[in-house]
Amino acid sequence: MTALLETIGLQKAFGAVVAASDISVAVQRGQRLGLIGNNGAGKTTFVNIVTGHLKPDAGRVMLDGKNITGLAPRQVRRDGVSRSFQIPQLFTSLTLEQNLLMALAILREEGLSSWRSARSDARMAELDDLLDRFSLRPYRAQTIAVLPGGVRKLVDVAMAVTHQPKLLLLDEPTSGVAVEEKFPLMDVIMHAIEGTEATVLFVEHDMDIIGRYADRVLAFYAGRIIADGKPAAVLSNEEVQRYVTGGAA
Amino acid sequence: MAGIVGTLATAAIACAALALAGYAAPNWLVLVATLAFSKGLVALGIVALMRGGLVSFGQGTFYCAGAYAAGMAMRSLGIGDATVLVALGAIAGLILGVIIAPLLAGYRGIFFATLTLALSMIVYGILNKTYSLGGSDGLNLHAPTFFGYHPPRSQDASYALFLFTSLVTVVAAALCRIHFDSVRGLLSLAARDNEIRVEYLGASVRWVNGINFVIAAVLGGVGGALSALSLGHIDPDFAFWATSGEFVFLAILSGYVSVTAVFVAAILLELVRSFSSQYFPNTWQGALGVFLLLIILFLPGGLGSLALRLRPSGAKPVQASADKSE
Numbered sequence: 073m074t075a076l077l078e079t080i081g082l083q084k085a086f087g088a089v090v091a092a093s094d095i096s097v098a099v100q101r102g103q104r105l106g107l108i109g110n111n112g113a114g115k116t117t118f119v120n121i122v123t124g125h126l127k128p129d130a131g132r133v134m135l136d137g138k139n140i141t142g143l144a145p146r147q148v149r150r151d152g153v154s155r156s157f158q159i160p161q162l163f164t165s166l167t168l169e170q171n172l173l174m175a176l177a178i179l180r181e182e183g184l185s186s187w188r189s190a191r192s193d194a195r196m197a198e199l200d201d202l203l204d205r206f207s208l209r210p211y212r213a214q215t216i217a218v219l220p221g222g223v224r225k226l227v228d229v230a231m232a233v234t235h236q237p238k239l240l241l242l243d244e245p246t247s248g249v250a251v252e253e254k255f256p257l258m259d260v261i262m263h264a265i266e267g268t269e270a271t272v273l274f275v276e277h278d279m280d281i282i283g284r285y286a287d288r289v290l291a292f293y294a295g296r297i298i299a300d301g302k303p304a305a306v307l308s309n310e311e312v313q314r315y316v317t318g319g320a321a
Numbered sequence: 322m323a324g325i326v327g328t329l330a331t332a333a334i335a336c337a338a339l340a341l342a343g344y345a346a347p348n349w350l351v352l353v354a355t356l357a358f359s360k361g362l363v364a365l366g367i368v369a370l371m372r373g374g375l376v377s378f379g380q381g382t383f384y385c386a387g388a389y390a391a392g393m394a395m396r397s398l399g400i401g402d403a404t405v406l407v408a409l410g411a412i413a414g415l416i417l418g419v420i421i422a423p424l425l426a427g428y429r430g431i432f433f434a435t436l437t438l439a440l441s442m443i444v445y446g447i448l449n450k451t452y453s454l455g456g457s458d459g460l461n462l463h464a465p466t467f468f469g470y471h472p473p474r475s476q477d478a479s480y481a482l483f484l485f486t487s488l489v490t491v492v493a494a495a496l497c498r499i500h501f502d503s504v505r506g507l508l509s510l511a512a513r514d515n516e517i518r519v520e521y522l523g524a525s526v527r528w529v530n531g532i533n534f535v536i537a538a539v540l541g542g543v544g545g546a547l548s549a550l551s552l553g554h555i556d557p558d559f560a561f562w563a564t565s566g567e568f569v570f571l572a573i574l575s576g577y578v579s580v581t582a583v584f585v586a587a588i589l590l591e592l593v594r595s596f597s598s599q600y601f602p603n604t605w606q607g608a609l610g611v612f613l614l615l616i617i618l619f620l621p622g623g624l625g626s627l628a629l630r631l632r633p634s635g636a637k638p639v640q641a642s643a644d645k646s647e
Binding site: 123144145146149150154155161162163164165166170171173174175177178179180185187188189190191231 | 504515
């Protein structure tokens, strides 16, 4: 079976800093893949290369057998790769409803229209479904600027899961969220993703989150992958404990 | 669809109301309103750009192109019908807009503003030295006909031009309202907030800005042609930076929320200009400056945001939903 995502020999350097060194990974459909590593280890660079934000110095990114290396983010999105961000990238002066409507409207088969209202019946039904799945209904009419951080994280992810992406990359979905809210937040996200075909890659610093939600883990260090496997095996790996978790497995 | 029907119904009522108001109003006010609507159309183009986060300081380019296209068609081809002349103005704006949009769509902020300003000043310089287009003296135009009808008296001609301008203005305003409420219109607001996210959702910000630019160019061309017919004269000052600045002034005064506010602002400005230049001929620009300062300080969302503030609190949408305010 061909992998959904395959990266082959990815290289990326920013001056003297090597952010990706020969990154070769194959991700199978339906996997929940956790990416761990210290700051600067190369996790976000990997996500940025896969989503088209960065062009690798060398190597290829294959999605479903198609070479998507160096394509612009919007083209990669159209091929089925979607992402959320460490710092939520939202339309802060618009309401939550308008943010989600944008996400629902942009990739419609009929394309962008200068005539059709953004609030068609079909789209409002999709919006209602999204609001329920992500427990966002109470905030529907509020502007993003006034929403708490945890809700913004949910909106960021909700915008990414529209139009059934094949591959969903979540960059630190629980960063900046209070400790006691991390698991409920991840529960909402994972519950909302259930039933979709999306393969999920998520960057995370919290090993408890990794242990509970990932079925495979990649550990990054200095732009390299130093461990790849089941969470228990990776988290007990000596190199991972030395360079990533600091001994906390 | 209900929104579109509502907008068109409002437009029909506005047309009828303007026709009655123009009939009852004194001739001087009809002339002022005609010119105000013409300039309001150009400012509406800037509003379309502002919704995407861009401000053009060079809409005089398209204003001038529309005016000269209408003027040359009248003088060289003998075309006298207002509909054809305004259509030619729109086409001139469209052609220029389609050519320039790809060159400028990648620029933002001060770079975009300065480049548009530079283009308009190049056009201004060329027109001043192009004697076949009247040079710095410009061109005089005679009164147009309206679908073959030639108004017998000058007062009838003023009213006919007002009716025609009102019709064009209302149609353009309705189309803009529909566009602003559409997916693409909402996308402009989104692009202004966060270009990265728009790209990651699968849309091209460059394309969004390019289309807004072309819309603004067409509106500039239409406004220019109507102004030329209204004034009966065209000169290179149509492309001068101060003329473009006036359109920006109008757009700031109206805000980007309401289409109607653009034309209310245009009439206000023309009235202030008319009375001030009569009673305070040397200081009226200062009065305008103070007026703009007060608007920015106390009504940063422009006149259009006033409608939102005046609504009962229960019915008041959040500020960001302002694109549905009309």
